Amino acid sequence: MATFHFDLVSPAKLLFSGEVEQVDVPGAEGDFGVLADHAPLVATLRPGILTVRGSKGEEKIVVLGGFAEVSAEGLTVLADVAESVADIDRTMITTRIGELEQKIAKTEAGSALDKLIAQLDHYKAVDRHLTGTAMH
Secondary structure, eight states: OOOEEEEEEOSSOEEEEEEESEEEEOBTTOOEEEOTTOOOEEEEEOSEEEEEEETTEEEEEEEOSEEEEEETTEEEEEESSEEEGGGOOHHHHHHHHHHHHHHHHHOOSSHHHHHHHHHHHHHHHHHHHHHSGGGO
């Protein structure tokens, strides 16, 4: 299978840089897969599981927002937070869920409430992936 260059960067560190066969990205408007020679694209990320497939197998990485850019040079993901599933701090996910639930309880109906509910749903989906059979 053809390969392309992939970089995954967070404010804390460069998590991945190398040649891969496919990357599945949790886009804000739906998940999408990137293969070699993908059309140019810029997308926002939602909290979710990013899956990298390459010669060394498959690696799953939790991302909590950010941007993805597909260009002629490959795929670059700039994640707000990114951590290997094996290294993820489950307490941070649980804490964020609690914070969002508190904000939702204090927010009146409207677009701000809708955005908070969508964020909560995304974090809960990540939590389900980390605890459920989808990660086994």
